[in-house]
Amino acid sequence: MPATLLIPLYRDEIAPRFDLAGEALLVHLDADGAELSRSSVLLAHASSEELCRIALEEKVRAVICNGIDDEFWQYLRWKRIEVIDNVMGPADEAIARFRADVLRPGDILFHRSEP
Amino acid sequence: MGNGPGRDAASRTGETERRFRRDAPHPAHPLGNRHNAQQRNRCFVSIQQTGPAAPHTTRPRTGAGARHGASPLPHVAGLSPLPVDLAAMLDALPVGVALLDTDCTIRLMNRALETLTGFTTAEVRGIPCRHALRASICLHRCPLRRPLTTASGVTVATASGAHYDLADDGERSPTPQAQEGDILNRHRRRIPVRMSMAPLRDADGRVVGWLHAVEDLTLVRELEEKTAKGEAFGPLVGRSVAMERVFQALPAVAQNDTPLLVTGETGTGKDTLAEAVHKASSRAREPFVKASLSSLPEFLAESELFGHRKGAFPGADENKPGRFRMAQGGTLYLTEIGDLPLSIQGRLLAFLDEGVIYPVGATEPASCDVRLVVATNRDPEQLVAEGRLREDLFRRLSAVRLHLPPLRERGEDIEFLLNHFMGHFAARLKKTVRGCSGKALRTLLDYPFPGNVRELRNIAEYAVTLCHGETVMPAHLPAYLFQAKAEARRAERERRAGRALSPQSPLSPLSPLADNEQSAAQQGMPGDAAEPLARASVSDLERRLIADALHRTGNRRGEAAELLGWGRSTLWRKMKQYGMC
Numbered sequence: 071m072p073a074t075l076l077i078p079l080y081r082d083e084i085a086p087r088f089d090l091a092g093e094a095l096l097v098h099l100d101a102d103g104a105e106l107s108r109s110s111v112l113l114a115h116a117s118s119e120e121l122c123r124i125a126l127e128e129k130v131r132a133v134i135c136n137g138i139d140d141e142f143w144q145y146l147r148w149k150r151i152e153v154i155d156n157v158m159g160p161a162d163e164a165i166a167r168f169r170a171d172v173l174r175p176g177d178i179l180f181h182r183s184e185p
Numbered sequence: 186m187g188n189g190p191g192r193d194a195a196s197r198t199g200e201t202e203r204r205f206r207r208d209a210p211h212p213a214h215p216l217g218n219r220h221n222a223q224q225r226n227r228c229f230v231s232i233q234q235t236g237p238a239a240p241h242t243t244r245p246r247t248g249a250g251a252r253h254g255a256s257p258l259p260h261v262a263g264l265s266p267l268p269v270d271l272a273a274m275l276d277a278l279p280v281g282v283a284l285l286d287t288d289c290t291i292r293l294m295n296r297a298l299e300t301l302t303g304f305t306t307a308e309v310r311g312i313p314c315r316h317a318l319r320a321s322i323c324l325h326r327c328p329l330r331r332p333l334t335t336a337s338g339v340t341v342a343t344a345s346g347a348h349y350d351l352a353d354d355g356e357r358s359p360t361p362q363a364q365e366g367d368i369l370n371r372h373r374r375r376i377p378v379r380m381s382m383a384p385l386r387d388a389d390g391r392v393v394g395w396l397h398a399v400e401d402l403t404l405v406r407e408l409e410e411k412t413a414k415g416e417a418f419g420p421l422v423g424r425s426v427a428m429e430r431v432f433q434a435l436p437a438v439a440q441n442d443t444p445l446l447v448t449g450e451t452g453t454g455k456d457t458l459a460e461a462v463h464k465a466s467s468r469a470r471e472p473f474v475k476a477s478l479s480s481l482p483e484f485l486a487e488s489e490l491f492g493h494r495k496g497a498f499p500g501a502d503e504n505k506p507g508r509f510r511m512a513q514g515g516t517l518y519l520t521e522i523g524d525l526p527l528s529i530q531g532r533l534l535a536f537l538d539e540g541v542i543y544p545v546g547a548t549e550p551a552s553c554d555v556r557l558v559v560a561t562n563r564d565p566e567q568l569v570a571e572g573r574l575r576e577d578l579f580r581r582l583s584a585v586r587l588h589l590p591p592l593r594e595r596g597e598d599i600e601f602l603l604n605h606f607m608g609h610f611a612a613r614l615k616k617t618v619r620g621c622s623g624k625a626l627r628t629l630l631d632y633p634f635p636g637n638v639r640e641l642r643n644i645a646e647y648a649v650t651l652c653h654g655e656t657v658m659p660a661h662l663p664a665y666l667f668q669a670k671a672e673a674r675r676a677e678r679e680r681r682a683g684r685a686l687s688p689q690s691p692l693s694p695l696s697p698l699a700d701n702e703q704s705a706a707q708q709g710m711p712g713d714a715a716e717p718l719a720r721a722s723v724s725d726l727e728r729r730l731i732a733d734a735l736h737r738t739g740n741r742r743g744e745a746a747e748l749l750g751w752g753r754s755t756l757w758r759k760m761k762q763y764g765m766c
Contacts, residue, residue: 080324086315087369090324137319137369156371158309158316176371182311 073131088138089118281399303371321366377402419461425598427590439465446582447560449589452639455560463516471515479524497546522559606645
């Protein structure tokens with residue numbers, strides 16, 4: 071089943087906070103999970119409400135994010151949108167893991183730097 | 186370097202990787218003497234390689250090991266003959282602390298910060314702090330993102346990961362700045378915090394990392410909010426002494442199931458109080474039914490209250506439950522007990538004594554489990570004296586009695602409620618109104634508010650509606666406030682001038698204000714209390730407003746009440762009060 075992902079962005083990473091993201095990435099996947107296209111949405115102001123509106127408008131199936139307020143997490147779930155939160159790392163890595171169906175809430179995808 | 190006790194200890198344990206030093210100025214710094222004097226006070230942080238538990242461990246490794254994973258455990262050398270476990274030392278602090286490297290990635294978090302964020306050090310070690318802390322200041326106000334200029338004028342780096350050297354900055358480096366914001370923790374909870382940063386320097390004074398302190402402000406915010414809101418019971422708010430007494434009594438009153446008598450002038454919040462008491466009582470899940478019967482003829486009021494049986498009177502085509510039955514299990518609130526006909530008062534007394542009601546036309550009593558709350562805006566003792574309230578009913582009702590003070594007796598509550606209502610309406614109307622100008626506030630504080638809280642609420646709504654900026658100015662207030670004030674001032678001037686009102690007085694002989702002063706003079710009353718004069722002028726103004734509204738609406742009271750922004754019963758009461766019926 072085709073799906074659309076929404077990932078709030080900070081540079082090329084998943085934004086640390088859903089409510090403070092100034093940009094969002096929409097990734098369109100086909101029924102086999104292959105990536106069809108990507109589009110980037112720039113927000114006039116960082117806003118959870120605006121991201122939720124986009125998610126509903128674009129019929130997003132899953133939101134991949136890091137920190138999110140419980141209120142918006144509940145809202146998106148209530149709207150039957152899967153929320154994979156507390157994911158830290160590059161957006162591309164998260165998309166790849168989602169397509170492989172191995173992305174879980176709380177995954178940390180950064181390559182750790184050693185002191 | 187290397188001749189301090191810390192250095193010796195470091196050598197003994199063989200750690201080499203990392204050193205953080207506190208208060209260590211550059212050797213070439215003008216404060217070098219002080220630096221030398223502090224040599225023996227230096228302590229170092231070093232990283233112990235993992236392996237068998239070290240003999241100098243200061244706490245069981247199980248907890249620390251679990252939290253820090255398999256990473257080297259840092260120790261502080263130089264504080265005591267044996268190195269001290271840094272994590273255990275930081276865990277003892279009541280504030281959250283994170284140690285970051287120059288790339289702003291997390292190296293260590295203490296237990297308080299782990300609790301705040303919901304992440305353990307092992308989970309987030311080596312990732313950028315903005316992802317683990319998720320503070321509101323991280324993306325746009327991070328102090329490490331601001332270019333720092335050293336004493337030598339060199340602008341150094343940002344938190345992007347560049348290594349930078351603040352050696353020249355020495356003692357003159359910026360003091361740690363605290364910023365307030367919030368963090369979003371792992372459990373999706375927003376926590377208000379105060380965050381501060383301090384650089385960590387190596388033995389040569391180079392910045393090798395950062396110490397990030399995060400203080401939980403939840404309790405502080407709650408306290409601030411409580412202070413700002415004052416006391417509250419449901420939608421009733423206030424922080425004056427008079428209201429404090431009411432708030433103290435309310436919880437017990439709510440839990441009590443006996444009838445409640447609420448007294449207070451119009452607009453003081455009797456209806457709100459009755460509903461709040463119901464919601465705080467054990468009957469909260471059952472209905473709250475309000476009955477305002479003062480405008481109904483006696484037989485209709487009786488039927489409305491107790492219900493009727495089919496055929497009880499012409500037009501009674503079917504059984505009607507009445508307010509009592511509608512409130513079954515809950516609370517019945519009667520708005521103006523003094524306006525109820527005496528016959529109905531007798532039936533209320535029967536209900537209070539026996540717990541049953543007699544619907545109109547019924548031969549059998551119907552049991553009714555209802556808590557009765559009644560209110561009056563007049564003095565109930567006076568009503569009893571006038572024969573308008575049955576004394577036996579009054580005695581039964583006054584077992585539990587609450588009096589809501591008029592706004593003019595609530596002191597600081599005027600300003601407090603004004604801000605409360607303006608905030609409420611600003612949010613509702615999506616305005617940015619933050620407060621009143623000094624002059625507007627003085628005008629409001631000088632006004633006696635005969636309509637009490639309801640009037641203040643209406644004024645706040647009016648002002649917020651008209652105000653397009655952040656501050657309510659006098660121009661945004663209703664004109665009648667200034668009219669009342671001007672008249673009070675004029676009367677005061679007259680009084681001070683000591684002039685007896687003559688027929689040629691600028692005040693119209695028809696003016697109630699003039700009547701007041703004249704009658705005061707005739708009765709030898711002192712007449713030097715500005716307050717009664719001000720109140721008299723407001724009464725006069727009200728009388729004139731009513732007359733004007735009736736004139737404009739061709740004596741149609743409903744329309745006149747609407748024009749005045751009052752309820753029909755308020756208009757009727759005021760007309761009666763001023764002898765205009």
